[in-house]
Amino acid sequence: MAYLINCPYCGPRTTDEFYIKGDASKQRPDTIGDGTLDTWHDYVHIRENVRGRMAEHWHHTGGCRQWLVVERDTVSHEIYAVTPASTWATSRKGSSTAARKKPARKTAARKATGRKTGGRAKT
């Protein structure tokens, strides 16, 4: 596990300060729209055991209390990007209902952090 997370609000902080919720690749279905029980079952229960690059929701509990999306490599432990969860969610909602496959996450990460692998964002 990576030791330092470059929080876009607080700068590099140790993993001790974070709570990890897990997989951030799923998007909450719209209940009234396309939310069949199957898509909900997938959203709530089905998780890949990823080897390699993975996006996860992390909460900076011992810091700014912001939810972040940490993209990391489960093998090499490299951290690719740390993005505010709100930025992540907004960018995916933009590409929403019809094409909900691969989100434009790199752009989101850069926009949020200023640099490719993080940095101090103005908030």
Add this chain to the structure above:
Amino acid sequence: MTSFRFDTGGLIDRSSVIDFSFDGRTLTGHGGDTLASALLANGQLLMGRSFKYHRPRSVITAGAAEPNALMEIGEGGRLEPNTRATMQEIYDGLVAKSQNRWPTLDRDFGAINSIASSLFVAGFYYKTFMWPKKFWEAIYEPIIRRAAGLGHLSHEDDPDRYEKAYAHCDVLVVGSGPTGLMAALSAARSGASVILADEHASCGGSLLREREEIAGQPGHEWAAGTLAELAAMSNVTIMARTTVIGAYDQGVFGALERVQKHVAVPDHDVPVEKLWRIVAKACVMATGAEERPIVFGGNDRPGVMTASAMRAYANQYAVAAGRSACVFTASDSGYRTARDMKAHGVHVEAIIDARSDAPEIDTDGVPVLTGAVVTNVDGGKHAMKAIEIDRGSGHETIPCQSLAMSGGWSPVVHLACHQGARPSWDEDAYCFMPPLNNPAIIPAGSANAVWSLSKCLADGAARGEQAAKLAGFKTRKTPVPKAKDETSHTSAPVWWVKQSTGKPFVDYQNDVTAKDLPLAAREGYDHIELAKRYTTSGMATDQGKLGNVNAIGILADATGKDMHEIGTTTFRPFYTPVSFGALGGQHVDAHFRPVRMSPLHNWAADLGAEFVETGLWYRSSWFPRDGDDWLAAMTREVLNTRAHVGLCDVSTLGKIDIKGKDATEFINRLYSNAFAKLPVGKARYGLMLREDGFVGDDGTTSRLSENHYFMTTTTGHAAETMRDIEFAHQALWPELDVQYASVTDQWAQMAIAGPKARDVLAKIVDTDLSNDAFGFLAAKQVRVLGSIPAMLFRISFSGELAYELAVPAGYGEAVANAIMHAGEPYGIGPYGLEALSAMRIEKGFVTHNEINGRVTAGDVGMGRMLSKKKDYIGRMMSERDGLDDPDREQLVGVKPLNPANRFRAGSHLVNLGDKPSLKTDQGYVSSVAYSPMLESWVGLAMLKHGRERHGQKVMLWDGLRDVYMEAEVCDPVFFDPAQEKAHG
């Protein structure tokens, strides 16, 4: 008694005399001594007993890898077992005890194991203590544990302080030998901030232990000069007595600093040990190399040690294990030892070189026997007598009091391997080379198989520059001082002298012999990781620092594979053992588990409250009077509240302030029931589901103004609920314009309940409390005592006419006192958590006893609170088939047929006549209280088809206490089902 101190020489301070004790005997040493060197100086060659055979043992090394000389240091709460005497500095009053012997080190009963040693082969424990099964716990394990003890733990509290600390630098240099010093110097001269860490008390590494010259000076003087230069630079931090114990991701290194392990009475204002996390942009791994023992008969006898250790004891500490010595070597290190020992006046009988093609090296007149091996060592506990050698023409005996051995060198590669990479065998250098997977960990010097002094100096300078560049600094070439080198540094491996006549040890600490490894291979455990666990080779506290490479070599021989195919076991942090004290750091006692106190804590304490821990909180539980017990106190508090009025501290509830244009919409999506039309000035009970459709939490939320809400959560789930709310906004609906903050600690909140609650409150609140103006579930920002801003809610968790009043935390105690004063004429009394609980059970209100993560809204009778008109957390999954299955357990009340029969939460319910089993189980009791109003024990329970079964009888079964009790199922609302009191 063969070991002794030279009259002159060494880097010890002969003017300082230090008294210490070993096994009760008072001895003296000098400043600069380790416990090991001081014991040798006192003729104490015997330092311990081995783990399995209880063989007498002395030091093998002069450093961190020491497997034999492990001692208990200190007394009382400061006692620390398994301390390596080679690393422990002596101090006045140091108390050391040998381990693993009974009754004494000299006469050890366990040595009888050595006679029966043919029984103790690899896998002995697995093979022998298999059956009968129940004998393991009762008989075998306790005996084995007593026999195999490696030191004792103190059962007293450790009086000392430990700390965790952080450090940041550009370049971390691990090891301060010639390589490390040059690396630190060249990195520091570039302007990079440098931390130089060394595990020993004095920096300088091998320069303190060898008789080599640099730039015309003795090595240790050059080291001292260089250290002084480094110390004068503001960008350099030198950390002696600091072992870098692990390398982690992103340039984070763990390090253990032994701050006060070398002083008699530690200063309590300073920690004895500090666990560092050092964040470095680059690391120069100048960790040196470990000299390998040779595996031959009697290679564990006191008096046998590695060639470099013998030199270190002679050169740095001016001690020797004997007046005469032999050298058994497969590398040039042995020749250096022969010359150094001769220079110190020790008579060196011969160099036995296992290589038949040994290079011509200056021996200063010591005879060399090439192509010869040592097959056994003759000696006792206190002195070595002779060695038995084999030159291919039968055994010969050479008398000598000590033996240096050198099987070649193994780079200390651990830090380069901690992130999962493995070292690779180098056929030319005869050693495992550090992996280079992490470009920021740069092996240098002998840690990278650079053997000669001048090359190490140059390599250090180059690697220091490389590290500084990596950290983003411009470097200039650092001039490298000149040093005189040995002629050659070849070393052909000799894994095992097969013609040994004595016992040849591979792993000293776990008593693994050379025979054990081929045996493991024959029995199918030929993979190195399996062989390790089957033979326990490399599993002791030294983690095989000395023995592992020999074990790999022997296994390679036995299996016909090459070294690379066998490979190494996994290198994991920590490099050397770390005390629990250091790992715990300052997180002990109250710092381990802080106490949360309500703002009304003192109010309750002044009234004599008994407190109970709920999570971190201390909550007032009951208020004893005249020595009555909790049951009597609770009963009095309930009766008084229901008849008159009571005040209860409910400050521990989670409180969240929510504001914003979209606050209404947001809250409406959090709760399962409707909130969109909650009027300003009203509170509402709300149910929160988890996304999987089960109940997560509940509480009340009040609308204070158009876009301003005040939410309460349960005490236990306050933190989780806050985090879930943050997630819902930030990760799910960031488009909503809403802000929220946890204000749990900002408000003191109290419940004022009972028929006289209105009369009491009217005296301190500046608002009309009549039913018309402030009816049931009203909520309002008010002022109390004329000026204190407050929030008043007409909500009731007791079923009484009740209010909850929130005031800024700092006013809590004063307002509570004012209410008590105002309530005096009305008979007000405080009530605690016990009374609160009893009253909520009487009213059938649920808590996390009921909503335990496995129940649905329907299960607890709140199915109608699941809105069909909106999206909210958990909506879709709550509509799954099965979650409204009538067969599910439903909330009911239970009353024992005999009201005096106490029963417990956790009891199971079965039908009358059924034997309790998983199959016949009908449900369980979730909450129990004595109801003062019903004068009966009552409970809430989850029961299959519960709502259809009111009036039926069931059997209560408490398996832990073996209690069976008949009970009647009833409505969960035991008291005032029409809610008349709360609305009054």
